[in-house]
Amino acid sequence: MLLAPQGGRTARLRSSLRNSTALRNTEAPQKLPTPANEPSVADILRAEAACADIGQAGLIPTGAAAPKRQRRRARADLAVVPPEPSDRGIVTPRIAEFLDRVQPATPCLVVDLEVVEGNYRALAAALDPASLFYAVKANPAPEILRLLARNNGHFDVASRGEIDQCLEVGIRADRLSFGNPIKKQSDIAYAFGRGVRLFAFDSEGELEKLAVAAPGATVFCRLLVDGAGAEWPLSRKFGCSFAMAKALLLRARALGLDAAGVSFHIGSQQCDLSQWDKVLSQIAGLYGELAAAGLKPTLLNLGGGFPARYQKEVPSIGEYGRAVIAAVHRHFPEMPRLIAEPGRGLVGEAGVIESEVVLVSVKDAADPQRWVYLDIGKFSGLAETMEEAIKYRLKTPHDGGPTGPVILAGPSCDSADILYEKANYELPLALKPGDKIRILACGAYTTTYSSVGFNGFAPLKAYCI
């Protein structure tokens, strides 16, 4: 079910959305066409241009299926439905077929690798000429790493553990960037010994470790930017001021390191494209100052921030990527080597969590507030519901029927294990224990956040299909 917790939507709109969703729910799973195995970038760009309104989940409609999709859409009440909810972050036919056939124990995550591949190709095309370094932390499933490696991907790793995960599936060390600015010296030495040559830093202390443990390596300085407009906002934890970055890059060169440039993070799930322009303009100024000081930066790391579709509609991957690259062109007439680090934007929409309703209850006969308890919670995979930051969309078997407000909570005995209390979620009144609830766009930041066994609940199981 598509929920509309943001207050501004009307009951009429909600009812329309419900109808259009109900259509999807009650139709038998149909095999949507997926891109051929190796489409060229030009193919993708053509397809994107043709289908910009459909979104870029990698399920690009071509040939015979397109008319069918249009027919389906025509049945919804177009007069009151605003821009068609796109097909991004849905239960794909492959996921639906898997869940229906295998009936896995819940909770579990199912990732559609075709969506990951489609997203990767679309983003690579839109961000051309940037090299994509997949942020492994988003989802380190070996199937995803192998898929992206086959597609010429690079990888942003946060720890020795993630380096090992990459190397174990056969990824070459020269395709890795050790992007965590906070590393033990022993881990830097380990990475360098395995062949990693690209490292982040944001402090003098880290530079000193790098100079000792990774002599001559290519390094980039993480900048502190404010991340305004992002749904999962950044703290000041990473990065340093522009003035300090300049001093540190000059110091890096003095220490014998290849002081290549800077990185920044625009804020996870950043939908405000103007933020990019603002930061890139500041960085262009910094690069000018560095050049004047005799250090010409050769690298610009754009970080991540490419959004996945949760509650709010987000720009298509194509639109988004092209806007970012256009901003780079505006501020850097002479383009440095570009790196981008998508994580959520590649895998977020590719995964669906299948969960089960454990209990529906009220606290008093006179208090109509329903509590719905699922078999997954904050400590078993849905950590990004912290402070109700990421608002997942949900699908239930009763979508289309009358709904009412709910507080949604996890299964553990921890009273902080509440998913949504203030976000005004509504769920069908017919919901009952045993019903399956599908949580959409859960491919990123779920499995690895899962606790090892809080309250005796097993970690989130995942299937990559």
Place this chain on the structure above:
Amino acid sequence: MLLAPQGGRTARLRSSLRNSTALRNTEAPQKLPTPANEPSVADILRAEAACADIGQAGLIPTGAAAPKRQRRRARADLAVVPPEPSDRGIVTPRIAEFLDRVQPATPCLVVDLEVVEGNYRALAAALDPASLFYAVKANPAPEILRLLARNNGHFDVASRGEIDQCLEVGIRADRLSFGNPIKKQSDIAYAFGRGVRLFAFDSEGELEKLAVAAPGATVFCRLLVDGAGAEWPLSRKFGCSFAMAKALLLRARALGLDAAGVSFHIGSQQCDLSQWDKVLSQIAGLYGELAAAGLKPTLLNLGGGFPARYQKEVPSIGEYGRAVIAAVHRHFPEMPRLIAEPGRGLVGEAGVIESEVVLVSVKDAADPQRWVYLDIGKFSGLAETMEEAIKYRLKTPHDGGPTGPVILAGPSCDSADILYEKANYELPLALKPGDKIRILACGAYTTTYSSVGFNGFAPLKAYCI
């Protein structure tokens, strides 16, 4: 180091605390006397009465050590030191010896089982005649389960997984209480099949499941109380109103269940003893109403809430437990069968996390705010720093030297992985990468909250000694 982030303390006090801690730091680990293997309840009560000011960490000073301790204390500036920081939640000599000898890779948790046993015996004595049902979720290490089982313990379990953990170490099913009011019917059936006969509920839906899957079982209704005064406050997630509890208990009887009474949770880390009086008085009223309706409750489950010592001093286990039992006596002239569910209060103070400083940095040359990054964070065991709720005490190799304010953060690339930003922590100015920091009173709610591998960091390793 003992930190005093609460604003009210003076620099003079801080300096005195530092001095007294420094004394402890620089002394060679000394073997404090521990209770003999099987002291009687009377022994414990006598020891508690004699040493009430020292705290009840199970390291009861008797014989030759007491004068030495007094001498040590006399060296501190008693004129400005308020009640001596007790020995609760310290690095015990056994933990210090283990860390010094084994030098385990960090981060890791070391639990001193003698402290757990001491706490258990002290609390069992103080809460007599209540049966203690250890809240397994606090720390399900098999060594702890076995130890408590040997001491005639009972166990409060939250899931099928925790039932299995208990059965695997040889605990009999009739010693378990399935205390999570939110259970899948299949898990209730599993528990009943294995021999569990005591179950919590707080809703009609759960009663219906219990009637089907655990016919004739003993059930108790979880009440919703406000948990005011607790450091880890409760939400409204668990429990129902008193009026609903009455109706549900009568319904339970009608469904053929043994409707035995109620449970409540006073709030984790609850230091306000008056809260107990308030709730017990209300429950006595409810039991009167039930008796008038022909249902005489036979059970009262006091839940948990027994505090561990973090930043704030807390009442001794003896004081605390006796006050609770006195309140029960005041309101229940005819005492029902009593159950208590300590978790944090038994194991919290028994564990120390050994961690390492990864980086000390600033964000700008003109900004003196130090950031200290540890190799453990919110997603690798310290989840209870969420919203800076639990404020752990820290010890560093530089305790006693000059300190300055810090923001303390974890090692992951998640910008939300900040431990303390608002809590005004101070750490030595001499602190540098590679230094070990010991995080005190980490025995509860750490290992199992740890993520399976967020950012490629392994789950928190634990040693029970």
